Amino acid sequence: MGAGPGPYSVTDRLISMFPGLTANSYRETSPATYDYNCIAWAASRTNEWWEPSPDGFWPQGAPRQYTLKAYADAYTTLGYQPCPSGDFELGFQKIVLFTDNRGIPTHAARQLESGKWTSKLGPDVDIEHATPAALSGQCYGLPALFMRRARPIWRWPIVAVRRIHALVYTFLRGRR
Numbered sequence: 001m002g003a004g005p006g007p008y009s010v011t012d013r014l015i016s017m018f019p020g021l022t023a024n025s026y027r028e029t030s031p032a033t034y035d036y037n038c039i040a041w042a043a044s045r046t047n048e049w050w051e052p053s054p055d056g057f058w059p060q061g062a063p064r065q066y067t068l069k070a071y072a073d074a075y076t077t078l079g080y081q082p083c084p085s086g087d088f089e090l091g092f093q094k095i096v097l098f099t100d101n102r103g104i105p106t107h108a109a110r111q112l113e114s115g116k117w118t119s120k121l122g123p124d125v126d127i128e129h130a131t132p133a134a135l136s137g138q139c140y141g142l143p144a145l146f147m148r149r150a151r152p153i154w155r156w157p158i159v160a161v162r163r164i165h166a167l168v169y170t171f172l173r174g175r176r
Contacts, residue, residue: 031125091150095108
């Protein structure tokens, strides 16, 4: 008799939850924790669980409601404004809010300086992934609202250098 199947890895579990992910299309960036959730992570906060319930942290001035507008209002307190897409724009930091088929917010992700995205998966791990669409599906629904805010000016030079390097690398790799 064999020992039977071993425990599933985080990779197996995440790929089964999010069919848009593949083993090579994401990487874990932080361990699982209950200290913060995806809504806080998208706001670059790691010390509080953002939720409009009476128990959660919620920005002052944003209505404590489970609506897309209330979540957008929460990010507006941080300087974010709606924008048409999640396409990378030099000089801007972007987030995306997901909703389920009833329009209730389910997830938020933040775009990194590389143009990739970062997500906190509930109390589970943080991951870096290529696009918001990689997390679309039964768990989180679909991206419903993109928002952006200006990056601090002192961040622009490094962002520009990294982006230009990535473009040159991609161009040269494509010429082979």
